[in-house]
Amino acid sequence: MARKLQNLRNIGIIAHIDAGKTTVTERMLFLSGAKHRVGKVDSGNTTTDDDPEEQNRGITIYSACVTFDWKDIHVNLLDTPGHVDFTAEVERSLRVLDGAVVVFSAREGVEAQSETVWRQADRYAVPRFAFINKLDREGADFRRVLDEIKNRLGANPVPIQMPVGQGPSHVNDPFRGTVDLIKMRMATFSDEGKSMKETPIPDELLEDAQLAREEMLEAIYDLSDEVAELAMTGEEIPNDLIRKALREGTLARKIQPVVCGSALHGIGVQGVLDGVKYYLPTPLDRPPVEGVNPRKEDKTEVRKPDAKEPFSALVFKILPAKTGDLYWIRIYSGKLSGNSRVYCPGKDKKENVAQLWQIHATRKERDGQLDSIGPGEIVGVIGPRFAVTGDTLCDQKAPILLESIDFPETVIEMAIEPDSTAERDKLSDTLELLKRQDPTFRATENEETGQTLIAGMGELHLEVIKNRLLRDFNLKVKVHKPRVSYRESISGEKTVTRECNRLHDGQQIFGQVTLKMEPDEKVEAGVKVLNRLPPDSMPPEFVQTVKDEIQARGQGGGSIGSFPLAKIRVTLIGAEANEFSTPMAFAIAAGEAFEEALRDCNPILLEPIMKVSITTPEEYYGDFVGDLAMRRAQIVNTDTHMGVTQIIANAPLSELLSYSGVMRSLSQGRAGCSMEPLDYEEAPPEIAKRFKM
Template sequence: MPTDIEHLRNIGIIAHIDAGKTTVTERMLFLSGAKHRVGRVDHGTTDTDDDPEEQERGITIFSACVKFHWGKYDVNLLDTPGHVDFTAEVERCLRVLDGAVVVFSAREGVEAQSETVWRQADKYDVPRIVFINKLDREGANFEAVYNQIGPRLNGKPVAIQLPVGLGPAHTSDPFRGVIDLIDMKFMQFDPATDGKQVTVVEIPDELADDAAMWREQMLDAVYELNDEAMQLAMEEQPVPAEMIRATLREGCLTRKIQPLVCGSALHGIGVQPLLDAVGHYLPSPIDRPPVEGVDPKNHDKTLQRGPSVKEPFCGLVFKILPAKTGDNYWIRVYSGTLKQNSRVQCPNRDKKENIAQLWQIHASKKERDGQIDEVHAGDICCVIGPRFAITGDTVCDTRELVELPSIKFAEAVLSMAIEPESTGDRKKLNEVLEMLKRQDPTFGAVENEETGQTLISGMGELHLEVVQHRLTRDFGMKVKFYKPRVNYRETISKQASVVGQCNRQMGAQQMFARLNVDVSPLDDPSAPVQVFDRLPADTLVPPEMRAAAIEELRERADGGGLIAGFPLTGLRIEATGGEAHEENSDPVAFRIAAGDAFDRALEAATPTLLEPVMRMEITTPEDYMGDIVGDLQQRRAIIAKTDVHGELTTIIAHAPLKELFGYSSAVRSLSQGRAGSSMEPYGYQAAPPEDAESFSY
């Protein structure tokens, strides 16, 4: 039986690291009956964190997909990492999801990666609901977190639940349940049944005033969205619960509000109402607009595919897991029907692909006994058979071609040189690295034939450390690893105009070409290089020679800068004039002239080395503030902002990545383990002059 698309929910759990995403997922699986025992992150028994590296570290590294039923709803749930080094996993999931649950810790509140995932959800227009977790922890503060979401994330949370008590069981008023502000009932969750048994009772008198106040705040948001509800309020008539839910749903789908619920996933409190909220407020595939793509043969022609089985098949590859029996392709089906033993087109590669097998996904594996014959619009599945498509590619009906926008990932900021201990291992190492590149779009590997070393690149120290462990533990490779190095960029610091020439003898032929080139820095030093043909229309340079010159400029721009061959960014290159001889000029001569102009222009415009800068967020008790700020200043950091939240102070700083190796250990040492830190790429800035002497690998 195909899933009723109206009752299908494709959702993601997104949050800062340690906010409790995986624990929320485990509770959902348990309460829905998809598993019979609750897995624990600290015991390494969760379904979604099934990789040895995840179980050892107690964090999510790879996104995982699970499917379960809740009432009349079928839910495809993607559990995503919280660590910034693995933000690509969040990016690829949000690209294909219809809705998201954003989890916040009731103690730490809105953190650095919370802002990152919220921005990513904004980027893809993903409706979301909010779950304030860990209300049973020491220092939990529901209202403080609620009040942070608006100013820090530009969100508009609407609380539809209120916690009863805060903190652990040994406190005077421990967290013990939630008040439903729509039905105005007190919900208690039986610990003996791990939260499966829910008792609904009247709100105690001592909590009635608080509940009434928070309900009025919720209704104010409803009145703003629904004139009929406002009219009822003016007539002093009660607003029906179903009208409230329908209005909140509409506000959520249009991203005007975010319904907010709360609880403790670890103790099973509030997760059942969260599941109800997923069904009530998050969109089904038909609540989302049709996807837009282009005609692969004419990129100026826009095409749409709606979430209907009557439309031609169209899907997006959002993850690839290499396997000995055939790579597992995770595909979101946007329209039509995908059938086993069929053929589809991958317009990005201009190749036909075989769909040999279709599977439901459970965690990072094919679900046992989960092989299926067909998948319909709106659903997510695992496909075995394709060979050419990569992450972000479209697969579609061979007769009705469409190419959807791909997934853009951040560039790697850190590299490490590696080499096999024996030449016999080189081929196997290259095969393994190619497999890892297919799996992880932010991982790079380039071999240097002169040194025999391979340069692997990633999003941070933890990312490269995980790759290192996978090479040695999972694949049994004997590899030497060198110290990680920063990925610099090169740009220019001023405008320059030059003339490049080719005036040489090639055998019996005299070759001639002249090309005028202007270069200028862009406002954003990290922006891609722009190359333009500005030769006047009446120039005497023939079209094929102009084209050869522009192509050479583009290739040289892709090849790197003059300082050390690092990628070029942040400059504009314009061919503004040229001269050709009727007999002695040809495309080769203009390529030589363009190359000469390129080198002259970069040198004249003062090449500049750029270093990556990270945005840091450090949360520390006040006692250690001075030591941490002093250490940051020694690392060339600029303090952008400090915020005080109770006993903790949050420092926002920008610092060069080069100075931050081992910083997480350093900050724990400075604070006796009581401070925490996170970082994410912020941009690029001019590197100190002395760095230009020490960047070669």
């Protein structure tokens, strides 16, 4: 199956939780004809939220892929979660997408996770436009949200539509349609949005529409000399030229077009679909993908989105199944056929590609098996065995290793215990399956206690995992309360020299190293190892042995509570070798030097700090501030709008366990809260004392 690349769009829908992403996706499927009935989140019958946990909670947990046609374009769309506990789903989706639609609630505006997903899109240089949703809600304010997008996200939003009215039907001027500032026509909608009627702009709205159009044009004068020249001479600017300038500005990430509507009532979603067509990139609009040659790591390889190029693709998600795992891949170059062989350079393994499938939601699409697929596509593959999320698949004759996907470290863990030996084996297999599916999920077994520790991004993440173990896999296990995942670091620095000069199996071995250990705030996890030896002062294999030994020691725990190490830098500054030197001698010397330095550098306990965003009716503001103060929180910012206050604070995770219940109690169930990992900071001495051996 080959499509014209200029007609292909790989896009994602990203936003804060409850901004309306899944509802927007449902409307897009309905309007495109891919679906004959609009599913509703509250009813649990949406296409992309097909997991029982998603349907019960009314939220998206797993990214889902749907495909459909709109006018002359074909869209591969990924609907992503809004809850921060499942941010890895957003991370891996943005890694492989070409463009994104960012959804904002017209009532809540820019929220905590809005900032997170915007930063993620910045990191992957993803062009995007915005959809301001829920303009039919009480308290909706189109202009305020525009200002927040500009000021809080550092963006350059350019409205290409304006709303006709705002708020629900009982207000004086309810939301009832949109004005297209390019065509200068008013649009009203019926039949759940399927029918759109365009009429001249009413006289009472014309002046506001003309001012809004002029603002739009001023924003693109710098993007197009042709538009600016026509404006200066007073000539009419063709609509196609305006769209061309907006597209060029969007692809260069200089602007973000803004459309508006209410997805629940089908108002304005056609504008979103047209925005995908006109403003978001095709695979041809994105830079050629770059990687390294795994056989010559200093050589950069480039792949263009061309069927004649060698095949290259990235695995960005795996759905485990007893009949064969389904690997979601983005093809960057070349063609892929069923019953073929590819190469996984990250594992140095050949992989089988038994079947290719069109993906529908989180399943293989019925009658969607493909014979072959070309560049720019997102497709499901059955057959690989060794690749994991973030791995490259490529042509063995022209290998390339693409940049992988980095995921955040876990901050919370929970102990589980199987009821029997048989259950332990079953649990082990199940956890391995879940780790393949979710790269932010960790599981380790404590052989002394028999407990298994599972770690995740938050309480909700672990609760979803727990429910799957009990419900989907029918495991008989005891589940303990969640606990904080601490880290250990150092507050001092020290230089240590250790020597290995001994007999080993009757043979004299020798090696001496000098290490400098010091704190490093930039090292999020583990230990960073640097080599500062003069060139050619020691054989490379001995240097590598020292680095490997330090890295291995860094994977172990510290001396306070055997928690993982973080924020530590070790530099190899001296070494001595002679005719008796062996790799083993240098490994022993490096290990002893590392352990001595770690003991003497004032070990400290680090605790995870969360960025907390609380939205509460104004009358409960004082209660929340007082409660946060008792939880060692620092208030960063507060903002009140129409009787609703948003509180941004940084607080230790240990003080926020089960906070959702406290929040409901403080506000009589009327407040909302989200939190995301911010950093690790030194814990108070009284907390460190609990863990000292």
